[in-house]
Amino acid sequence: MSEEVKVFFDKDADLGVLKDKIVAVIGYGNQGKSQALNLRDSKINVIIGNIDDEYKNDAEKDGFVVYSIPEAVKKADIIMLLIPDEVMVEVIKEKILPSLTENKVVSFASGYNIAFNLIELPKNIDIILLAPRMIGPGVRSLYKEGFYSFIGVHQDHSKMAKKIVLALAKAIGSTRKGVIETTMEQEAALDLFTEQCFGPAFGQVLMASFQLLLEEGYPPEAILVELYMSGEMSYTWKTIAEEGFIDQMVHHSRTSQYGSLSRGVYYVKFMEPIKEQMKEVFQKIVSGKFAKEWQKEQKKGEKTLKMLFASAKKTLLAETERKVREKLRLK
Numbered sequence: 001m002s003e004e005v006k007v008f009f010d011k012d013a014d015l016g017v018l019k020d021k022i023v024a025v026i027g028y029g030n031q032g033k034s035q036a037l038n039l040r041d042s043k044i045n046v047i048i049g050n051i052d053d054e055y056k057n058d059a060e061k062d063g064f065v066v067y068s069i070p071e072a073v074k075k076a077d078i079i080m081l082l083i084p085d086e087v088m089v090e091v092i093k094e095k096i097l098p099s100l101t102e103n104k105v106v107s108f109a110s111g112y113n114i115a116f117n118l119i120e121l122p123k124n125i126d127i128i129l130l131a132p133r134m135i136g137p138g139v140r141s142l143y144k145e146g147f148y149s150f151i152g153v154h155q156d157h158s159k160m161a162k163k164i165v166l167a168l169a170k171a172i173g174s175t176r177k178g179v180i181e182t183t184m185e186q187e188a189a190l191d192l193f194t195e196q197c198f199g200p201a202f203g204q205v206l207m208a209s210f211q212l213l214l215e216e217g218y219p220p221e222a223i224l225v226e227l228y229m230s231g232e233m234s235y236t237w238k239t240i241a242e243e244g245f246i247d248q249m250v251h252h253s254r255t256s257q258y259g260s261l262s263r264g265v266y267y268v269k270f271m272e273p274i275k276e277q278m279k280e281v282f283q284k285i286v287s288g289k290f291a292k293e294w295q296k297e298q299k300k301g302e303k304t305l306k307m308l309f310a311s312a313k314k315t316l317l318a319e320t321e322r323k324v325r326e327k328l329r330l331k
Contacts, residue, residue: 006181008151013170017163018044024076026069026096027083028055030136031109035082035172036064038143042171047072049079073099078164080107080130086298089118100125103157105164110191111184114154116291127155128165131187132174139172146176150187185286192285197278210317220320221327229328 025036026049036059039046048064049072050056059066073079073096083091100106102124109131113119121127129152132139139147151169153161169179182190206227213223227233239248249257284290297304312318 008166008169008175008179008181010170010175013166013175014163015042015044015167015170017160017167018078018171021045021077022047022075023078023080023168024049024067024072025080025082026050026072026091027081028059028064028066029082029084031132031139032080032082032136033058033062034136034138034140035080035132037062037140038172039168040064041143042173044171047075049073049076069095070099073104074101076104078105078107078168080109080168082109085110085112086294088113092119092121097121105158105161107165107168108184111152111182111187112191112291114184115188116288118291118295121155123155124157125155126153126158126161126164128153128161128168129182129184129187130165130168130172130174131191132172142177143173144176146173146178148177149174149179150182150190151179152182152184152187154184189282189286192290193278193282196281196285196290201274201278207315207317210320214316214320221324224321224324225328229324229330 022045023039024047025032025039028036028048028050032048032050032055036046036048046064048056048059048066049069050059050066051069056066067075069091079096079100081088081092081096096106100122102122103126105126105128106121107128107130108114109129111129111131114127114129129150131150132147133149134142134147149169149172151165153165156162158164166175166179169175209227210223214220236248239251242248249260252260284293
């Protein structure tokens, strides 16, 4: 069993810690834009570091002062890295490290590059994790309501890193809901597990269900609407998150409750093989093998990824879905 998890809320964080601090948000994409706007609404002094592209123009339209990434790093006390993991190593080496002086704070929204030793940072700075469990637009729309985040302290040079990451979490609106303390390694592994184990397993169940019902002669339009296009499934998952996996079943018919609970046992015998397969994939994640594989793939121009994506678009489900979406007048 793991140690008791520490969860923090508004009362545990002090925005005063950020008084007189300049926070540089590096990257004004989905997460960068949302977090920068939330920080500003919390009266934090925010600047943007971005290359000269459409995102820079967007930040300026939103009223932010935008600097080049090296300039933003020089001016800021806290640097929030909100750029994709796959470009972060290069950006840090070329545009951040030369301007990174003692006592600055570097905040990551993903533990990936630290967890798998892809980046080496100096010892005289704070390194923290603030990883929202919500897509960028949701971070913005849920500012007043709150959303979950993972937080962590990887390097505490100032002896203030914990207070700083809690203050940042409060400033973006996350402590209203709750923030959970993890390590960089835990955050990265959990994120990749969802992407590589839970998601694909669920996807294969969906594919098998679609193929079975199609073979049984049911209309593809009806199958896809029943399985997920109606939005009922996504609504159910939302209710599961709010009320719990079992407790939310009261919202379904008694027929549904009985069928789900009594037939669930039929699939128990398949769970151990699936779990073993997941464990094999998971070990490749935590050992760093996947990170090395992905690095090689990027150096090859992501040829395998492009091939896999092209193949996925040719599956029976994808091709049928396109036709059904057109027929149902869905974009």
